Amino acid sequence: MSTPSxxxxxxxxxxxxxxxxxxHEAERVSGLLDAHGLLPVTTAEEADVCIFMTCxxxxxxxxxxxxQVSAMAxxxxxxxxxxxxxxxxxxxxxxxxxxxxxxxxxxxxxxxQAIPKLPELIARSRATKPGRILVDVEEPxxxxxxxxxxxxxxxxxxxxxxxxxxxxxxxxxxxxxxxGRERSRTAADILAExxxxxxxxxxxxxxxxxxxxxxxxxxxxxxTFAELLREVARTGVDRVRFTSSHPKDLxxxxxxxxxxxxxIMPHLHLAAQSGSDRILAAMGRRYxxxxxxxxxxxxxxxxPGLALTTxxxxxxPGETEADFQATLDLxxxxxxxxxxxxxxxxxxxTKAAEMPDQVPSEVAHERLERLAEAVxxxxxxxxxxxxxxxxxxxxxxxxxxxxxVLMGHSPENYTVHFPKPKGVAVxxxxxxxxxxxxxxxxxxxxxxxxAGEAR
Ligand code: SF4
Numbered sequence: 001m002s003t004p005s006x007x008x009x010x011x012x013x014x015x016x017x018x019x020x021x022x023x024h025e026a027e028r029v030s031g032l033l034d035a036h037g038l039l040p041v042t043t044a045e046e047a048d049v050c051i052f053m054t055c056x057x058x059x060x061x062x063x064x065x066x067x068q069v070s071a072m073a074x075x076x077x078x079x080x081x082x083x084x085x086x087x088x089x090x091x092x093x094x095x096x097x098x099x100x101x102x103x104x105x106x107x108x109x110x111x112x113q114a115i116p117k118l119p120e121l122i123a124r125s126r127a128t129k130p131g132r133i134l135v136d137v138e139e140p141x142x143x144x145x146x147x148x149x150x151x152x153x154x155x156x157x158x159x160x161x162x163x164x165x166x167x168x169x170x171x172x173x174x175x176x177x178x179x180g181r182e183r184s185r186t187a188a189d190i191l192a193e194x195x196x197x198x199x200x201x202x203x204x205x206x207x208x209x210x211x212x213x214x215x216x217x218x219x220x221x222x223x224t225f226a227e228l229l230r231e232v233a234r235t236g237v238d239r240v241r242f243t244s245s246h247p248k249d250l251x252x253x254x255x256x257x258x259x260x261x262x263x264i265m266p267h268l269h270l271a272a273q274s275g276s277d278r279i280l281a282a283m284g285r286r287y288x289x290x291x292x293x294x295x296x297x298x299x300x301x302x303x304p305g306l307a308l309t310t311x312x313x314x315x316x317p318g319e320t321e322a323d324f325q326a327t328l329d330l331x332x333x334x335x336x337x338x339x340x341x342x343x344x345x346x347x348x349x350t351k352a353a354e355m356p357d358q359v360p361s362e363v364a365h366e367r368l369e370r371l372a373e374a375v376x377x378x379x380x381x382x383x384x385x386x387x388x389x390x391x392x393x394x395x396x397x398x399x400x401x402x403x404x405v406l407m408g409h410s411p412e413n414y415t416v417h418f419p420k421p422k423g424v425a426v427x428x429x430x431x432x433x434x435x436x437x438x439x440x441x442x443x444x445x446x447x448x449x450x451a452g453e454a455r
Pocket of ligand 1: 166167168169170173174175176210211246
């Protein structure tokens with residue numbers, strides 16, 4: 001029978017769909033496989049072990065995944081003669097039976113809590129006859145995978161989960177069913193991890209949780225989220241960011257920490273989802289539009305130079321043109337600097353999936369277009385306001401426009417492009433902080449030129 005040690009030398013490839021938590025878990029999977037002697041490769045065709053870290057928040061991701069997994073069946077055999085296809089993350093956790101039916105090419109389905117067992121599961125799967133799918137989706141939600149090795153995609157940034165799960169049960173959302181109730185990590189555990197990632201080059205720490213503002217509520221004697229933020233900022237890390245924030249739990253203390261601790265970046269992503277009180281109530285969000293606008297005003301007043309961004313959903317069941325108009329109005333009224341816009345995605349098992357008056361797809365698409373125009377207007381305005389200013393950028397590498405143009409983000413999380421200085425390799429500047437004079441605003445980024453030395 002194969003053992004995890006028999007995996008040494010096999011090539012692996014990991015593909016990630018979905019949110020930052022998924023990216024973080026993919027880094028844990030990679031770290032664990034590295035520790036067992038597997039070797040990362042950059043294409044599925046070269047890999048003996050292909051791992052798909054899945055997301056079940058949107059239906060489109062499901063369909064996309066099934067297509068990619070079935071394509072594995074016709075791919076040439078890898079060096080070892082056998083390719084193991086493993087489905088991890090939320091889709092496997094939610095419905096392993098469906099993985100069996102929709103993805104017959106899969107050899108293994110492992111849930112969000114089974115990551116520590118992955119090498120053993122791969123070894124067991126490879127020891128059985130092809131065509132049988134091995135499933136491990138137990139739900140011991142008390143286990144954390146944070147002490148596993150981690151293979152960070154970028155040395156300069158570390159995703160650090162501070163809590164798992166969610167208690168909110170928004171009526172459209174599958175997350176609480178898949179990831180369970182809120183469980184916070186202790187502050188000592190989080191700070192120890194931040195010490196380790198700093199020692200290995202992280203300059204930016206991204207604190208993750210489905211609802212970071214309710215951090216610590218489930219544990220005795222832990223700091224509040226605002227206090228934790230301050231402690232993290234004082235570790236000496238250059239940049240601290242966090243996501244996601246639920247408006248009903250955002251505190252003045254958090255805004256004060258953002259205003260007072262220079263390492264906490266002045267960017268707040270606060271999901272509004274809708275501007276209609278009727279739809280917010282149907283979504284189970286537990287705030288009204290006026291509450292959101294008051295929070296937005298307070299955040300802008302307390303945090304100098306804040307960029308406020310949000311998520312907005314169109315086409316929620318029962319959404320009328322008047323409800324949609326209220327969402328359009330919110331884009332201007334909340335003084336937003338950007339937003340992610342989505343069409344409501346019906347997820348089986350949620351309350352909203354059973355609601356009457358599902359909005360026809362063509363109506364939802366037409367609303368999405370109008371909303372995207374409104375969002376583009378406010379982000380273009382925010383970008384124009386940067387022209388003539390000087391921003392600090394953490395360099396992330398070459399832009400999609402090619403290696404002669406580098407990119408990174410400003411403290412407010414604006415995307416900044418600038419020409420690579422002559423004679424300097426991309427790798428030399430990646431992970432450095434540089435000053436950029438902003439000269440031009442584009443729809444999705446600003447561009448300028450480096451001023452001064454990298455640090
Ligand atoms: S806060 Fe609502 S939308 Fe966010 S993860 Fe929890 S249930 Fe889902």
